[in-house]
Amino acid sequence: MRFGVFASLLFHLAILGAAFVSLPSSWRPDVEAEPYIPLELIAEAELDLTTSVPAAAPEPIAEEEPEPEPEPIIEEEPAPEPGPVAAEPEPEPEPEPVTVVEAAPEPEPTPPKKQPTVKPQRTAELDLDALSKLVDKSRDDSAATAREAPSQTAETADRAHRKVGAGDRLTASDETKIRAALRRCWNSNVIIGAPEPEKLLVVIDFVLNPDGTLVAPPKVVNQLQINLSGNRFWKVAEREAVAAVVKCAPYDFLPADRYETWKEFRFNFNPGEMVGM
Amino acid sequence: MPRLLTILLTIFVVSAPLSAGAKVTIDITQGNVDPMPIAVPDFLGADDATSELRHDLTKVLMNDLDRSGLFKVIDQRAYIMGDDMGVNVRPTFPNWRLINAQVLIVGEVVELDDGRIQVSTRIWDIYADEQIGAVAFKTPADNWRRAAHKVADFAYKALTGESGYFDTRIVFVHETGPKEKRIKRLMIMDQDGANPVPLTDGLNYQALTPRFSPTQQQITYMALFDNRPGQVYLFNIETGEQEQLGTFRGMTFAPRFSPDGRQVLLSVERHGNSDVFKMDLATRRLTRLTDHPAIDVSPSMSPDGRRISFTSDRGGSQQIYVMNADGSKQKRITFGEGRYQTPVWSPRGDLIAFTRQYRGRFYIGVIRPDGTGERLLTESYLEEGPTWAPNGRVLMFYRQTPSRRNGKGGGASLWSVDLTGRNVRLVRTPGDASDPAWSPLLP
Numbered sequence: 001m002r003f004g005v006f007a008s009l010l011f012h013l014a015i016l017g018a019a020f021v022s023l024p025s026s027w028r029p030d031v032e033a034e035p036y037i038p039l040e041l042i043a044e045a046e047l048d049l050t051t052s053v054p055a056a057a058p059e060p061i062a063e064e065e066p067e068p069e070p071e072p073i074i075e076e077e078p079a080p081e082p083g084p085v086a087a088e089p090e091p092e093p094e095p096e097p098v099t100v101v102e103a104a105p106e107p108e109p110t111p112p113k114k115q116p117t118v119k120p121q122r123t124a125e126l127d128l129d130a131l132s133k134l135v136d137k138s139r140d141d142s143a144a145t146a147r148e149a150p151s152q153t154a155e156t157a158d159r160a161h162r163k164v165g166a167g168d169r170l171t172a173s174d175e176t177k178i179r180a181a182l183r184r185c186w187n188s189n190v191i192i193g194a195p196e197p198e199k200l201l202v203v204i205d206f207v208l209n210p211d212g213t214l215v216a217p218p219k220v221v222n223q224l225q226i227n228l229s230g231n232r233f234w235k236v237a238e239r240e241a242v243a244a245v246v247k248c249a250p251y252d253f254l255p256a257d258r259y260e261t262w263k264e265f266r267f268n269f270n271p272g273e274m275v276g277m
Numbered sequence: 278m279p280r281l282l283t284i285l286l287t288i289f290v291v292s293a294p295l296s297a298g299a300k301v302t303i304d305i306t307q308g309n310v311d312p313m314p315i316a317v318p319d320f321l322g323a324d325d326a327t328s329e330l331r332h333d334l335t336k337v338l339m340n341d342l343d344r345s346g347l348f349k350v351i352d353q354r355a356y357i358m359g360d361d362m363g364v365n366v367r368p369t370f371p372n373w374r375l376i377n378a379q380v381l382i383v384g385e386v387v388e389l390d391d392g393r394i395q396v397s398t399r400i401w402d403i404y405a406d407e408q409i410g411a412v413a414f415k416t417p418a419d420n421w422r423r424a425a426h427k428v429a430d431f432a433y434k435a436l437t438g439e440s441g442y443f444d445t446r447i448v449f450v451h452e453t454g455p456k457e458k459r460i461k462r463l464m465i466m467d468q469d470g471a472n473p474v475p476l477t478d479g480l481n482y483q484a485l486t487p488r489f490s491p492t493q494q495q496i497t498y499m500a501l502f503d504n505r506p507g508q509v510y511l512f513n514i515e516t517g518e519q520e521q522l523g524t525f526r527g528m529t530f531a532p533r534f535s536p537d538g539r540q541v542l543l544s545v546e547r548h549g550n551s552d553v554f555k556m557d558l559a560t561r562r563l564t565r566l567t568d569h570p571a572i573d574v575s576p577s578m579s580p581d582g583r584r585i586s587f588t589s590d591r592g593g594s595q596q597i598y599v600m601n602a603d604g605s606k607q608k609r610i611t612f613g614e615g616r617y618q619t620p621v622w623s624p625r626g627d628l629i630a631f632t633r634q635y636r637g638r639f640y641i642g643v644i645r646p647d648g649t650g651e652r653l654l655t656e657s658y659l660e661e662g663p664t665w666a667p668n669g670r671v672l673m674f675y676r677q678t679p680s681r682r683n684g685k686g687g688g689a690s691l692w693s694v695d696l697t698g699r700n701v702r703l704v705r706t707p708g709d710a711s712d713p714a715w716s717p718l719l720p
Binding site: 242 | 304311415695
């Protein structure tokens with residue numbers, strides 16, 4: 001077994017080496033009539049990639065967020081369990097592992113989230129089918145939300161919101177605002193011309209501070225799947241989706257008093273529907 | 278070993294969703310289709326001797342990216358340039374975020390001791406604060422234009438996942454003279470319209486339907502003579518050598534290379550009936566692929582070499598058919614009104630481009646090889662002859678405007694369009710131009 005691996009490794013290296021030696025010689029740089037002058041590609045190593053880059057102190061963007069510690073906003077709802085959640089997960093209907101890996105802004109008690117209509121993601125595996133099912137599911141949910149809370153005016157939205165219960169869930173008008181913002185921030189121009197763009201789903205999780213800024217860089221949930229696929233268009237889709245989330249920050253158009261409803265997001269970027277638009 | 282990998286993967290896969298807490302899930306299905314804003318400052322350099330060259334090179338690069346329609350180069354006057362700008366310096370990202378640049382391309386031109394120049398470029402992702410890629414070329418200084426195209430191709434690939442098409446050339450039919458005595462000769466130019474050079478003189482014969490070999494700097498075209506039937510020729514652009522493809526009874530036309538460049542597909546007309554043939558270039562053996570009393574023309578092979586599209590009027594009107602490379606399993610894929618012409622299989626394989634004539638107008642469109650997803654991209658009084666950029670993302674074709682009553686006007690010009698149907702652009706040519714053929718990427 002081990003010998004096999006070793007032999008295989010050696011064999012692959014040999015092929016690579018052979019290609020490296022023989023390929024350049026098979027190029028024909030010289031021409032007679034209508035010559036195009038050859039360009040010599042310099043190996044990346046020769047460019048001293050990042051080594052020579054003087055680490056110009058990647059400064060934390062000092063302008064946007066002057067206050068280092070976003071104070072927790074006074075919750076309007078009486079939090080039923082003020083106890084430190086992380087320590088003792090109460091036996092809830094949905095056992096929520098609150099081991100949020102990202103540096104959460106406040107180490108303070110997270111108020112219990114009653115699950116919004118949006119189902120918690122229980123994707124056991126990262127395959128596309130499951131993900132797209134998830135997309136369909138949440139699409140149904142958002143449609144339901146839209147039905148419940150008319151969003152013609154802020155007033156009606158607010159009324160609906162009050163009916164549902166303050167700060168309980170994202171209102172339809174907030175969701176509409178988010179969609180509008182993302183439409184502005186997401187440059188999907190490149191990706192909708194890729195082959196089979198409907199397969200280039202990118203799922204991104206991120207957490208917001210009360211002022212709408214990002215707590216940490218957005219996290220690509222299906223990054224492993226994207227990397228393993230070897231599909232370079234998917235990689236581009238990933239980069240564009242991350243850029244969209246960052247570009248749209250701060251999400252300060254969301255109402256501060258309902259922070260708990262829009263603190264954590266999962267965006268499913270799906271370019272498939274735009275083809276042939 | 279594989280088992281270990283499986284276990285590791287399983288652990289990752291199972292644990293990943295656990296870290297996702299309660300969050301609001303939103304499907305983002307609508308983005309904007311505006312060009313991506315990018316910043317391209319003039320390439321840097323230590324000596325003033327290269328300053329003009331650096332400026333021109335940057336302009337060619339910017340023009341390439343701009344014309345693709347996928348990128349919009351932000352006006353250089355908006356840039357906040359620090360003193361410490363350099364190809365080996367991490368940019369000050371907030372400065373570029375401020376002007377909404379999503380990508381920054383920083384380059385440098387250095388004169389080498391041997392008289393050549395080195396063009397180095399780095400591409401930065403402004404929103405992720407990281408480098409997307411870096412590339413450098415050495416080349417004679419007067420070859421700066423190609424260096425610019427190479428950098429544009431590199432950037433295009435890094436940003437779209439698709440190979441670029443900027444370091445390419447276009448062969449087209451250059452038309453001069455009055456309508457009744459039109460001189461049609463072949464001309465070649467860079468993809469952006471620079472460096473136009475005539476290939477044939479157009480005096481003894483008219484040159485039509487040039488097609489590039491996908492693998493070499495070679496074209497095939499049809500020559501029309503005054504006194505004998507038209508014939509198909511091969512033309513080596515590098516050496517200028519020409520040769521007739523073979524002598525056929527009857528007329529040969531609509532030649533097109535196979536993707537490996539070893540065969541030419543063409544139509545041969547005998548006794549008023551046209552059929553599709555293929556010719557092996559090494560042996561010059563001709564093989565019949567269709568045998569039908571209807572008119573079968575315009576063959577084009579899929580990039581994997583397995584199938585061929587062509588048009589036939591066997592169903593009453595001219596429509597597109599697809600068959601296996603040996604001529605078997607001929608199947609009609611278009612059923613729309615009007616006539617379909619000049620199907621061209623995309624180098625990417627996913628689409629077939631065509632010309633459609635319908636109710637007195639002409640359209641350039643694309644359709645999947647299985648006949649689904651037909652989309653018309655452009656429309657005008659008369660347009661024809663789509664040719665794919667080597668990356669299968671952009672099409673070039675030509676348009677003819679109606680001539681005025683006095684016989685004047687009616688010029689032909691080259692246009693390009695993205696396969697999404699956006700970004701229709703005129704291609705600069707010296708005078709009237711038709712029937713473009715896009716070269717593969719230069720080696």
